Amino acid sequence: MKIDQYSLLKEKLSSNKFSSIFVLVDDNTNKFCLDIFLEKTKIKQFKKIIINPGEQNKNIDTCLIIWDKLNTHKADRKSLIINLGGGVLTDIGGFVASTYLRGINFINVPTTLLGMVDAAHGGKTGIDFKLLKNQIGVFNDPLEVILDSDYLTTLSKDEFLNGYAEVFKHSLLTDKNDLNFNSLIKLDFYKDVGYIIDKYSQIKKEVVQKDRFESNHRKILNLGHTIGHAIESYSYKSSEINELKHGEAIIIGLITELYISHKQLNFPLSDLVNVKKNVLKYFKTVDLSDKDIEEIHNLMIYDKKNEGSKINFVLLKSIGEPLIDQETSKELFVESFKFYNSSL
Ligand SMILES: NC(=O)c1ccc[n+]([C@@H]2O[C@H](COP(=O)([O-])OP(=O)(O)OC[C@H]3O[C@@H](n4cnc5c(N)ncnc54)[C@H](O)[C@@H]3O)[C@@H](O)[C@H]2O)c1
Structure with a gap:
C-alpha cells in the first residue's frame, strides 16, 4: 500500500x-x-x-x-x-x-x-x-x-484515541454486517490500525463521493457532531471545564445523540448502553453542569449546518441506519446529558 x-x-x-x-x-x-x-x-x-x-x-x-x-x-x-x-x-x-x-x-x-x-x-x-x-x-x-x-x-496515546472517535462514528453509521461495532471494539487498536485506516477512510470517501457538497447524504457524517462541535467550542471559552480534543467532544455528542435516537426513533436501548459502555472505556467522562448544557445549546443554534434557529441532527434508527435533518426538543437535549452522566 x-x-x-x-x-x-x-x-x-x-x-x-x-x-x-x-x-x-x-x-x-x-x-x-x-x-x-x-x-x-x-x-x-x-x-x-x-x-x-x-x-x-x-x-x-x-x-x-x-x-x-x-x-x-x-x-x-x-x-x-x-x-x-x-x-x-x-x-x-x-x-x-x-x-x-x-x-x-x-x-x-x-x-x-x-x-x-x-x-x-x-x-x-x-x-x-x-x-x-x-x-x-x-x-x-x-x-x-x-x-x-x-x-x-x-503520536501520543491521547491523540491516537482521539482518532477512534471518528472510527466509532463511521462504524455506527455503516457497520451492519462484516465488521460491526462489536467486532471493531474487539480489535487491537494498535496492531490492527492499518486495516482500520483502510476500511474507515474508504467509508468516508464513499459517502463523500455520493454527495460532495453535503446537500443530502453526506450529512450523515455529522452524527455526534451537532452536539459534539458545540461542546468542543464551549470547552475553549469555558473556565468551568477543561479544553476538549475534537474526539473527546464527539464521543459526548455520539452518546447524547444516540440517546435522542433511542427516544425519537426507537434506536435499541441495548445498543445504546453497549456503545456507551464500550466507548467510555477509552474516553473519560466530562462533568457538565446545567449552566454548561444551557450554553452548549445556545452555541448549537449558531452552527452553520442549522437552518435559522432550527437544530438539525443526524439520528440512528439502528446501527447502519442513519436519518438526516431530524429535529428534537430542548427538553430531550437536556435529558440526553442526564443519560450521559448516569451510570447506565
Ligand atoms: N475536513 C474534515 O472533513 C474534517 C473531519 C474531521 C475533523 N476535522 C478537523 O480535524 C481537526 C483535528 O485533527 P487532529 O485530531 O488530527 O488534530 P491536530 O491536527 O491538532 O493534531 C493533534 C496533535 O498531534 C500532533 N501530531 C500530528 N501528527 C503527529 C505525529 N505523527 N507524531 C506526533 N505528533 C503529531 C499535532 O502537532 C497536534 O499537536 C479539527 O480541527 C477538526 O475540525 C476536519
Missing part, C-alpha cells in the same frame, strides 16, 4: 511540473514526520513552512503567516503545497492553498489517525472563526491523499 502511494506521488510530482513545492508542517510534524516523508519521497527541492500546532491556531492569523511565506517565496499558480500533519494542519493548509491566487494544488499527508480516517479526505477545508468551528472555508479536493501508518508511531 505504502510503496504504491509514494510512487504514485513521485509520478504526480514529475508529470505536473510544479514551479515550486512547499511543505507545510507544525512544530510536531516538523520534528517527528518530516524526515520520514523526505526519506520516502526523496524530495530535495522544497521550501518548508512551519506553523504552531493545535486547534487554537486554526485561524486567520495562521493563514496570514502562510500566505505571507508563499508570497515572499514567490509561489505562483503552478506551486504545490504538501500538508504534512493532523486534521488542523490539513484543514488550514487546504484552505490556504484553495484561496491563494484563487487556488493552487495541494496534497494531504495525514499524520494522525483522525486525519487518516477522516479529515484529510472529502474536500472540506477551513478555519475556526471566533468561537465557531470551521466557520470559514471552502470545498476543494486535494490532488492526492497519502495514507501511511508509519507516521503514527510518535
Whole structure:
C-alpha cells in the first residue's frame, strides 16, 4: 500500500511540473514526520513552512503567516503545497492553498489517525472563526491523499484515541454486517490500525463521493457532531471545564445523540448502553453542569449546518441506519446529558 502511494506521488510530482513545492508542517510534524516523508519521497527541492500546532491556531492569523511565506517565496499558480500533519494542519493548509491566487494544488499527508480516517479526505477545508468551528472555508479536493501508518508511531496515546472517535462514528453509521461495532471494539487498536485506516477512510470517501457538497447524504457524517462541535467550542471559552480534543467532544455528542435516537426513533436501548459502555472505556467522562448544557445549546443554534434557529441532527434508527435533518426538543437535549452522566 505504502510503496504504491509514494510512487504514485513521485509520478504526480514529475508529470505536473510544479514551479515550486512547499511543505507545510507544525512544530510536531516538523520534528517527528518530516524526515520520514523526505526519506520516502526523496524530495530535495522544497521550501518548508512551519506553523504552531493545535486547534487554537486554526485561524486567520495562521493563514496570514502562510500566505505571507508563499508570497515572499514567490509561489505562483503552478506551486504545490504538501500538508504534512493532523486534521488542523490539513484543514488550514487546504484552505490556504484553495484561496491563494484563487487556488493552487495541494496534497494531504495525514499524520494522525483522525486525519487518516477522516479529515484529510472529502474536500472540506477551513478555519475556526471566533468561537465557531470551521466557520470559514471552502470545498476543494486535494490532488492526492497519502495514507501511511508509519507516521503514527510518535503520536501520543491521547491523540491516537482521539482518532477512534471518528472510527466509532463511521462504524455506527455503516457497520451492519462484516465488521460491526462489536467486532471493531474487539480489535487491537494498535496492531490492527492499518486495516482500520483502510476500511474507515474508504467509508468516508464513499459517502463523500455520493454527495460532495453535503446537500443530502453526506450529512450523515455529522452524527455526534451537532452536539459534539458545540461542546468542543464551549470547552475553549469555558473556565468551568477543561479544553476538549475534537474526539473527546464527539464521543459526548455520539452518546447524547444516540440517546435522542433511542427516544425519537426507537434506536435499541441495548445498543445504546453497549456503545456507551464500550466507548467510555477509552474516553473519560466530562462533568457538565446545567449552566454548561444551557450554553452548549445556545452555541448549537449558531452552527452553520442549522437552518435559522432550527437544530438539525443526524439520528440512528439502528446501527447502519442513519436519518438526516431530524429535529428534537430542548427538553430531550437536556435529558440526553442526564443519560450521559448516569451510570447506565
Ligand atoms: N475536513 C474534515 O472533513 C474534517 C473531519 C474531521 C475533523 N476535522 C478537523 O480535524 C481537526 C483535528 O485533527 P487532529 O485530531 O488530527 O488534530 P491536530 O491536527 O491538532 O493534531 C493533534 C496533535 O498531534 C500532533 N501530531 C500530528 N501528527 C503527529 C505525529 N505523527 N507524531 C506526533 N505528533 C503529531 C499535532 O502537532 C497536534 O499537536 C479539527 O480541527 C477538526 O475540525 C476536519
